[in-house]
Amino acid sequence: xxxxxxxxxxxxxxxxxxxxxxxxxxxxxxxxxxxxxxxxxxxxxxxxxxxxxxxxxxxxxxxxxxxxxxxxxxxxxxxxxxxxxxxxxxxxxxxxxxxxxxxxxxxxxxxxxxxxxxxxxxxxxxxxxxxxxxxxxxxxxxxxxxxxxxxxxxxxxxxxxxxxxxxxxxxxxxxxxxxxxxxxxxxxxxxxxxxxxxxxxxxxxxxxxxxxxxxxxxxxxxxxxxxxxxxxxxxxxxxxxxxxxxxxxxxxxxxxxxxxxxxxxxxxxxxxxxxxxxxxxxxxxxxxxxxxx
Amino acid sequence: xxxxxxxxxxxxxxxxxxxxxxxxxxxxxxxxxxxxxxxxxxxxxxxxxxxxxxxxxxxxxxxxxxxxxxxxxxxxxxxxxxxxxxxxxxxxxxxxxxxxxxxxxxxxxxxxxxxxxxxxxxxxxxxxxxxxxxxxxxxxxxxxxxxxxxxxxxxxxxxxxxxxxxxxxxxxxxxxxxxxxxxxxxxxxxxxxxxxxxxxxxxxxxxxxxxxxxxxxxxxxxxxxxxxxxxxxxxxxxxxxxxxxxxxxxxxxxxxxxxxxxxxxxxxxxxxxxxxxxxxxxxxxxxxxxxxxxxxxxxxxxxxxxxxxxxxxxxxxxxxxxxxxxxxxxxxxx
Ligand SMILES: Nc1ncnc2c1ncn2[C@@H]1O[C@H](COP(=O)(O)OP(=O)(O)OP(=O)(O)O)[C@@H](O)[C@H]1O
Ligand SMILES: [Mg+2]
Numbered sequence: 366x367x368x369x370x371x372x373x374x375x376x377x378x379x380x381x382x383x384x385x386x387x388x389x390x391x392x393x394x395x396x397x398x399x400x401x402x403x404x405x406x407x408x409x410x411x412x413x414x415x416x417x418x419x420x421x422x423x424x425x426x427x428x429x430x431x432x433x434x435x436x437x438x439x440x441x442x443x444x445x446x447x448x449x450x451x452x453x454x455x456x457x458x459x460x461x462x463x464x465x466x467x468x469x470x471x472x473x474x475x476x477x478x479x480x481x482x483x484x485x486x487x488x489x490x491x492x493x494x495x496x497x498x499x500x501x502x503x504x505x506x507x508x509x510x511x512x513x514x515x516x517x518x519x520x521x522x523x524x525x526x527x528x529x530x531x532x533x534x535x536x537x538x539x540x541x542x543x544x545x546x547x548x549x550x551x552x553x554x555x556x557x558x559x560x561x562x563x564x565x566x567x568x569x570x571x572x573x574x575x576x577x578x579x580x581x582x583x584x585x586x587x588x589x590x591x592x593x594x595x596x597x598x599x600x601x602x603x604x605x606x607x608x609x610x611x612x613x614x615x616x617x618x619x620x621x622x623x624x625x626x627x628x629x630x631x632x633x634x635x636x637x638x639x640x641x642x643x644x645x646x647x648x649x650x651x652x653x654x655x656x657x658x
Numbered sequence: 659x660x661x662x663x664x665x666x667x668x669x670x671x672x673x674x675x676x677x678x679x680x681x682x683x684x685x686x687x688x689x690x691x692x693x694x695x696x697x698x699x700x701x702x703x704x705x706x707x708x709x710x711x712x713x714x715x716x717x718x719x720x721x722x723x724x725x726x727x728x729x730x731x732x733x734x735x736x737x738x739x740x741x742x743x744x745x746x747x748x749x750x751x752x753x754x755x756x757x758x759x760x761x762x763x764x765x766x767x768x769x770x771x772x773x774x775x776x777x778x779x780x781x782x783x784x785x786x787x788x789x790x791x792x793x794x795x796x797x798x799x800x801x802x803x804x805x806x807x808x809x810x811x812x813x814x815x816x817x818x819x820x821x822x823x824x825x826x827x828x829x830x831x832x833x834x835x836x837x838x839x840x841x842x843x844x845x846x847x848x849x850x851x852x853x854x855x856x857x858x859x860x861x862x863x864x865x866x867x868x869x870x871x872x873x874x875x876x877x878x879x880x881x882x883x884x885x886x887x888x889x890x891x892x893x894x895x896x897x898x899x900x901x902x903x904x905x906x907x908x909x910x911x912x913x914x915x916x917x918x919x920x921x922x923x924x925x926x927x928x929x930x931x932x933x934x935x936x937x938x939x940x941x942x943x944x945x946x947x948x949x950x951x952x953x954x955x956x957x958x959x960x961x962x963x964x965x966x967x968x969x970x971x972x973x974x975x976x977x978x979x980x981x982x983x984x985x986x987x988x989x990x991x992x
Binding site for chain 2: 554555562570
């Protein structure tokens with residue numbers, strides 16, 4: 366039986382959702398509409414007039430070597446951020462789940478990074494890895510490794526991945542821990558009695574039962590890596606070196622606000638909008654039938 | 659198949675002692691039921707045998723081998739849980755085959771053994787279903803099937819029937835008993851239901867707050883309870899307890915006597931007077947509830963043919979002295 370509140374008229378429910386609709390309209394529909402509109406024009410260098418180009422901006426983008434490179438960068442970056450943050454979070458959650466005493470403290474400590482704003486996290490990591498005064502750089506130097514993410518593309522990517530994943534671990538940890546604790550203890554015990562040792566149990570019981578959580582986190586983390594890592598990248602690398610860390614969202618900013626190519630920037634926004642729509646649809650489709658076993 | 663021996667087995671959770679030292683020898687193929695009220699430590703005892711709880715002190719032996727430090731998977735046991743603990747993402751077949759797959763039993767033999775168990779438990783039509791597509795009774799059977807396909811040395815049951823409705827419970831009780839007879843596997847069965855204990859057990863352990871008050875065959879325990887607790891717990895309706903001082907000649911010391919409802923008669927002149935509260939006519943028998951002078955409840959069980967007294971009527975109660983069980987102030991049988 367479904368439990369839901371039913372309203373008699375139309376006005377009260379409308380009134381109740383109105384604030385949300387207004388906020389969505391002002392901060393989402395309006396800018397999204399603007400972006401779509403602008404993506405069909407090229408403004409003149411002084412921003413005084415706009416010239417209709419149809420899908421010209423899109424055609425140009427898709428044939429642009431740099432834009433395609435940015436796609437690849439985004440893919441690599443998102444996969445790394447997602448895998449690292451989810452992997453570490455799962456590992457910690459499994460440990461916390463096994464821990465009976467002191468798991469409260471452990472949990473609280475693990476949640477802290479989530480409260481740190483991405484840009485601040487970026488600055489923290491930048492400090493530690495600063496090529497001249499960074500602590501980690503200094504230790505790496507002692508080990509004979511010359512860290513320089515300002516020049517080395519791989520190191521730059523590594524650093525933004527770690528900084529982006531770090532704050533995300535807390536969030537993933539909470540969901541994984543909740544997922545693990547939702548698995549009845551007796552099911553695990555039954556498997557132990559059936560002869561399954563820790564890894565077998567994890568592989569055949571825990572992991573499959575955790576899969577709805579994992580899938581949910583996968584989508585959420587990809588969306589995060591695509592869109593919310595702007596602050597981290599902006600503070601640490603500004604998309605460099607050689608655009609090695611210019612992910613799609615960063616390119617929207619650098620082409621639009623730095624390069625002043627508003628038409629192209631708007632077209633890129635529209636493409637991102639399409640991507641996030643697809644991801645959201647996938648997520649909702651899946652959550653609807655969350656219990657898949 | 660195997661014997662199970664418990665030697666001065668104790669369990670504490672931190673500062674709280676839960677099991678206070680239990681000794682028992684379980685013979686090969688024996689069906690032993692652990693019975694007692696909620697919270698008395700039945701599950702804890704069973705879980706120590708399973709290896710799901712550590713042993714604080716004492717020994718658990720299976721087939722003469724001390725298994726205190728062995729993992730559950732090394733003990734050659736199978737367990738049926740109260741909530742069945744089926745693997746929700748696996749079919750009935752896979753649930754039953756799981757342990758065999760891990761033990762690397764060849765595929766044809768797995769299929770064979772699961773088929774045999776499914777036939778025995780009438781689960782054949784459901785082998786491809788998921789647990790959530792089964793009724794409570796069917797899930798219970800799958801849990802049983804999962805235990806028997808592995809042919810373990812010992813079966814452990816933790817209140818396997820308590821989630822079923824009354825009728826199904828009686829039916830499954832019979833099936834479990836038959837199955838155990840057929841397979842001849844040593845079994846330890848936990849329940850808080852004394853009827854289940856009486857009907858299933860070869861021998862039962864009556865637990866009271868972490869202590870085994872009495873270990874014995876059901877009818878012996880019924881006829882000869884070792885403590886006031888056992889006399890009150892085993893048997894339904896429970897034994898009547900009367901202050902020894904009330905009937906005179908009790909020997910003092912604050913003891914009580916116990917007398918079973920079927921051993922009390924309503925007469926004109928007896929050893930105790932009581933006022934009739936209400937009567938329950940159950941068809942074959944009638945239960946009459948009375949209140950003694952000191953306020954104590956007394957139940958009399960009589961055959962349906964006998965006259966039923968009116969509510970509020972004062973009756974005399976009588977019994978054979980041979981049926982009286984005397985308990986001292988500590989509840990121990992004298
Ligand atoms: N992990 C634990 N930590 C602390 N105390 C526990 C733990 N497990 C059980 N206990 C305590 O041990 C006592 C015995 O518990 P147990 O589960 O064995 O009771 P039980 O006889 O099986 O009861 P029931 O019929 O309700 O299942 C209870 O008082 C319980 O509170
Ligand atoms: Mg219990």
